[in-house]
Amino acid sequence: MAPRMRIVERRIGDVTILQLIGRLELETGDLILRDTINRLVDDGQVKVVLDMKEVTRLDSAGIGMLVSKYLTVRRAGGTIKILHPNERTDHLMDITKLHTVFEVFNDEESVVKSFGGAIHGV
């Protein structure tokens, strides 16, 4: 079966932006997200933005992985911030009280600036 989510990765200064495209669900997107963030942490890239605009479906396993990887990155001295949550993602974050955990942004410049980094693409 083909993967149901793909991640487009780019860097702005020392901030890594992961654009999630597709379904962040059990046994599919959640594992891709886990592996990607684990690799970033191993490489010392711990300022991470998840651009959620193109997440078409999100379930509790996907939310669980978001939070789990948030903790992984925090333990490594960094953080994960959420960019462009769509209405559905926003609602699920609200239900699960994760608005109290993640910083959420609706424009890229603001989220990059919030890390205190430069805004030049790499």
Place this chain on the structure above:
Amino acid sequence: MAQTPFGRRILVVDDDRGLRHVLSELLQGDGHTLATAGDGPEALEMLGDGSGFDLVLLDIGLPSMSGLDVLARIRNMDSPPLVIVMTADDTSATLLEAVRRQAYRYIRKPFPPGTIIDVVNEAGTPASALSIEVISAKPEWLEIVAPCTLEMADRIQSFVLHLEAHLPEAVLEAVASAFRELLTNAIEWGGKFDPNRKVRISCVRTKRLLLYRISDPGEGFDIEKLRHAAITNPDDDPMRHLQVREEQGLRPGGFGLAMTRSLVDDLIYNEARNEVMLIKYLDEGE
């Protein structure tokens, strides 16, 4: 053309020459190998012994022989390919008959190009396709029994939600998310992803409510011991259960019940908690 690692051999069966061409271009561009047929007899001839097709995209409104009859003939073959039914006929009777005849998935025409690509790429292999047992296929009472696999969750959700496609988007979204959470819970925790174990699903619809009942083959659970679920977290610590899950070696998650409770009007478990009903009340006209 080189195939992707997921490239399939696909037969498109539709009397619309334009659609056959568009689907061929689209799916070949995605790495699949395509052939086309304009009616049922031609398709059945092409699907004869040793054809090696993995997947058939089958229109229902075909001339000379109904797509549903073609579907039944395909399913009687020794090694049948998966069949994805495409139709502009949006009556629930057609959908239910497609389920009864073991269609793999169902797509309502017209569909955006991305939908067909996604459905084709998400399809398993013919060898992995398991059957859904249809107990009742009435629009107001659909009842099925299905093996406990994650792929089955996608198939079931696709069929069930097509029956409710006329609902307002927000209602459909809420029902879809809640139904999927409970179904995957049943398949994962009750069925242990074991295709030899079965979940039983009933979908009952009245003018004023939708009721889904899911029975899993597990022993149920004790809610007092669900410290690995978000519903037991204190208000000021929405991540506490993740620590418990980590200690117990469970995958990240545990938000399913909290989400489901917020998305539907009633969520009722039986005493053992291996059967659950979710209810969504509808406004008149929904």
